[in-house]
Amino acid sequence: MNKVCEKMEEAIADVKDGATIAVAGFFACGVPRLLLRALIAKKVKNLTLTCGCGPLVGAADEMRQLVINKQVRKVIDSYGLFRSATKGRQDPFEQAVRKGEVELEVVPMGTLAERYRAAAAGVPAVFLPTGIGSVVEKAVVTNIIANRTPKETREFNGRKYVLEYALKPDFAFIHAFRGDTEGNLRYSKTARNFNPVMAAAAAVTIAEVENVVEPGQIDGDDVHTPGVYVKRLIQVPRISFAVTID
Amino acid sequence: MKLEGIPREMIALRVSKEIKDGDYVNLGIGIPTLISNWTEGKDIILQAEIGMLKNGPLADGDMVNQDLINASCQPVMELPGTVYFDIVDSFTMIRGKRMDVVVMGAMQVNARGDYAGWANPERGLDIGNIGGSMDLCAGAKKLFLAMEHTTREGNAKIVNEITFPPTTAGKVNMIFTDLAVMEVTPKGLVLKEVAPGLTAADVQSVTEPKLIVSPDLKEIEF
Numbered sequence: 001m002n003k004v005c006e007k008m009e010e011a012i013a014d015v016k017d018g019a020t021i022a023v024a025g026f027f028a029c030g031v032p033r034l035l036l037r038a039l040i041a042k043k044v045k046n047l048t049l050t051c052g053c054g055p056l057v058g059a060a061d062e063m064r065q066l067v068i069n070k071q072v073r074k075v076i077d078s079y080g081l082f083r084s085a086t087k088g089r090q091d092p093f094e095q096a097v098r099k100g101e102v103e104l105e106v107v108p109m110g111t112l113a114e115r116y117r118a119a120a121a122g123v124p125a126v127f128l129p130t131g132i133g134s135v136v137e138k139a140v141v142t143n144i145i146a147n148r149t150p151k152e153t154r155e156f157n158g159r160k161y162v163l164e165y166a167l168k169p170d171f172a173f174i175h176a177f178r179g180d181t182e183g184n185l186r187y188s189k190t191a192r193n194f195n196p197v198m199a200a201a202a203a204v205t206i207a208e209v210e211n212v213v214e215p216g217q218i219d220g221d222d223v224h225t226p227g228v229y230v231k232r233l234i235q236v237p238r239i240s241f242a243v244t245i246d
Numbered sequence: 247m248k249l250e251g252i253p254r255e256m257i258a259l260r261v262s263k264e265i266k267d268g269d270y271v272n273l274g275i276g277i278p279t280l281i282s283n284w285t286e287g288k289d290i291i292l293q294a295e296i297g298m299l300k301n302g303p304l305a306d307g308d309m310v311n312q313d314l315i316n317a318s319c320q321p322v323m324e325l326p327g328t329v330y331f332d333i334v335d336s337f338t339m340i341r342g343k344r345m346d347v348v349v350m351g352a353m354q355v356n357a358r359g360d361y362a363g364w365a366n367p368e369r370g371l372d373i374g375n376i377g378g379s380m381d382l383c384a385g386a387k388k389l390f391l392a393m394e395h396t397t398r399e400g401n402a403k404i405v406n407e408i409t410f411p412p413t414t415a416g417k418v419n420m421i422f423t424d425l426a427v428m429e430v431t432p433k434g435l436v437l438k439e440v441a442p443g444l445t446a447a448d449v450q451s452v453t454e455p456k457l458i459v460s461p462d463l464k465e466i467e468f
């Protein structure tokens with residue numbers, strides 16, 4: 001079973017206008033930058049990008065281009081805006097959010113992790129303690145007022161929990177340090193972050209891999225993402241990037 | 247009037263004294279991050295929600311690995327025994343009450359232990375960055391705030407009623423500022439320590455809720 005694509009266009013051939021794509025990574029770390037660049041080149045539009053913690057703040061150049069090209073309809077993230085208000089005001093994404101041209105849904109990070117995990121495991125929704133006492137327990141948090149759908153809460157053993165729904169993307173864009181041709185993946189250090197759970201959650205998972213190897217060259221004990229979750233992979237160079245955000 | 251208190255590094259040092267050997271600790275962005283400068287020699291383990299236990303000191307120069315950052319996106323180093331895991335494990339630890347101490351920054355806090363820190367309406371948006379803050383509040387065994395006592399203009403951040411979007415309700419245990427150390431109790435905020443040269447009345451003058459002055463009130467001890 002060989003899942004390796006030779007060309008980027010082939011790797012993302014079925015990504016169409018209107019797709020929902022999970023973008024892995026945590027700020028600058030473990031972000032599938034080359035798959036994002038392929039989206040820019042492909043010019044697909046009306047995209048929903050579901051994130052975990054700021055991969056689009058980390059991959060700021062790619063995000064800026066996607067927004068300038070008007071390819072993004074909606075972003076779901078726990079940390080979608082620059083921390084610096086000054087930098088934010090100059091950011092095309094934040095400007096589009098302020099004007100309501102792009103939707104930003106803000107979800108606590110651990111809630112996102114659990115919503116992907118639920119989708120991966122065939123669980124429709126989960127009750128979580130996160131966000132009780134904040135707006136998160138009352139309604140969906142978004143800049144688009146019409147989409148502030150009320151949420152359900154329930155008490156278990158005297159403590160209040162909020163119902164959060166599984167989040168199942170059409171695609172997941174994954175960045176791995178090593179992967180074999182059958183799609184077994186291994187990540188490097190903190191670049192693992194949201195990669196495994198997004199790979200498991202999406203209908204179609206596409207991995208960019210720094211080192212593609214033959215089956216058996218990753219010990220079975222060392223695989224982080226079993227190949228069953230991965231549809232296609234493509235070899236990419238290790239590119240350097242600045243490890244900073246503000 | 248803006249009172250003269252202790253610098254941010256010293257707030258961090260004071261918080262570090264409340265962290266005990268054997269504690270697993272998660273530090274938020276801002277003053278809390280500085281606490282890691284004061285933990286040498288303590289037998290504690292720092293968790294970073296990106297997916298790391300026992301994260302080491304900040305890395306620079308040749309030591310920077312772009313695959314190794316903390317939850318504030320700063321390059322860090324490994325220690326003997328550092329471990330990595332994915333985000334689901336990370337928040338299983340956090341929500342599963344494995345963090346003995348969580349320290350966060352805050353824009354506002356009240357006497358009931360509610361605090362606001364994720365969205366600043368002065369930015370002109372009613373949404374912001376939640377990150378891992380609400381999960382950390384939901385799961386912390388002890389929740390501390392490390393913050394400036396007032397805004398840059400000298401206005402109260404320790405308020406009767408929170409006006410910014412709250413992060414959590416009733417979870418804060420202790421508040422450490424440049425001016426004072428306070429404990430959140432069912433009766434209200436107990437003032438336990440004041441910065442050198444200040445009186446309880448000075449601290450009260452920049453604090454909205456009525457402070458209960460501890461009979462053992464003392465200068466902030468490092």
